[in-house]
Amino acid sequence: MTNELIADGDYVLIYLDARRTYMIKVQAGQTFHTHKGYLKMDDLIDKEYGEPIKSSLGVTFATLKPKLTDYMMKSGRNTQIVYPKDAALIVMFSGIGPGSRVFESGTGTGALTSALAHYVGSTGKVYTYEFRPEFQKNAAKNLQRSKLIDNVEMKSGDVTMGINEKDLDAVILDLAVPWLVIPHAYEALKPSGVLVSFSPTIDQVVRTTEALREAGFVFIETVECLMRTMQVERGKTRPNTMMTGHTGYITHARKIIKQYCSEPLVAEAVNEDLVEEQEKIEEISEE
Numbered sequence: 083m084t085n086e087l088i089a090d091g092d093y094v095l096i097y098l099d100a101r102r103t104y105m106i107k108v109q110a111g112q113t114f115h116t117h118k119g120y121l122k123m124d125d126l127i128d129k130e131y132g133e134p135i136k137s138s139l140g141v142t143f144a145t146l147k148p149k150l151t152d153y154m155m156k157s158g159r160n161t162q163i164v165y166p167k168d169a170a171l172i173v174m175f176s177g178i179g180p181g182s183r184v185f186e187s188g189t190g191t192g193a194l195t196s197a198l199a200h201y202v203g204s205t206g207k208v209y210t211y212e213f214r215p216e217f218q219k220n221a222a223k224n225l226q227r228s229k230l231i232d233n234v235e236m237k238s239g240d241v242t243m244g245i246n247e248k249d250l251d252a253v254i255l256d257l258a259v260p261w262l263v264i265p266h267a268y269e270a271l272k273p274s275g276v277l278v279s280f281s282p283t284i285d286q287v288v289r290t291t292e293a294l295r296e297a298g299f300v301f302i303e304t305v306e307c308l309m310r311t312m313q314v315e316r317g318k319t320r321p322n323t324m325m326t327g328h329t330g331y332i333t334h335a336r337k338i339i340k341q342y343c344s345e346p347l348v349a350e351a352v353n354e355d356l357v358e359e360q361e362k363i364e365e366i367s368e369e
């Protein structure tokens with residue numbers, strides 16, 4: 083196995099500790115300043131990823147090859163982003179993989195776009211819509227940096243007006259009024275296709291769920307992912323005191339073909355699921 087060497091123009095994640103990491107673009111002849119001294123970028127060129135590098139003050143940093151979550155977390159932001167913990171669930175629920183065709187809006191900073199683009203790969207496509215040109219421009223930069231731009235088609239426009247793409251495998255929404263996009267998403271998705279919507283408030287979730295039931299979606303579920311990090315030290319291992327208390331709710335659903343289905347099935351599908359789940363829990367607790 084040949085080890086990958088750092089080249090001029092590459093991005094490198096410089097690591098001091100979990101709180102102090104820096105994403106830098108290697109540029110021959112340049113320096114990168116930290117509060118622990120500066121690093122000469124020439125010292126990085128032709129090093130193997132993973133090798134340590136010393137600053138002018140003799141402090142050791144590690145050189146890491148950035149991965150998807152590094153690109154997401156270090157993206158130049160002009161909107162709130164979807165964090166990796168939520169993006170991971172969104173990708174899982176969406177069912178996408180290499181070759182999938184996915185619609186997404188709004189693009190925002192492009193953090194979620196990167197995750198989708200990573201998983202659809204070079205044989206798939208993410209069509210991402212944004213109505214603020216300055217946000218779209220910034221997201222394009224972020225996607226170029228992570229080398230995922232070729233898996234993405236960036237589109238301008240207000241998605242509440244309609245979706246041009248058809249036969250999509252998944253529609254992913256992260257915008258203020260997802261319920262206005264649901265009828266267009268129904269038309270744009272393949273039968274059995276997946277819709278996933280990320281919203282910070284419960285009010286948005288209620289309106290989105292009502293719109294999903296109305297449009298012809300089933301298997302509707304909303305989840306929230308709370309992630310606790312751990313302090314790991316022999317004799318003192320426990321959850322860290324501080325945690326992110328809330329990011330958003332994830333609602334996901336499947337499209338069915340309405341003409342084969344009576345209205346009550348669509349409307350009752352969720353409740354039936356819940357009843358079945360409740361019955362299972364009761365059966366287990368009686369055993």
Ligand SMILES: C[S@@+](CC[C@H](N)C(=O)[O-])C[C@H]1O[C@@H](n2cnc3c(N)ncnc32)[C@H](O)[C@@H]1O
Binds near residue numbers: 165191193211213
């Ligand atoms: C919260 S941000 C999305 C962040 C993105 N998921 C990320 O991880 O970087 C919401 C974006 O949706 C855009 N947006 C809101 N309504 C829209 C609409 N009707 N059509 C297109 N874009 C819209 C906003 O301009 C904003 O950039």
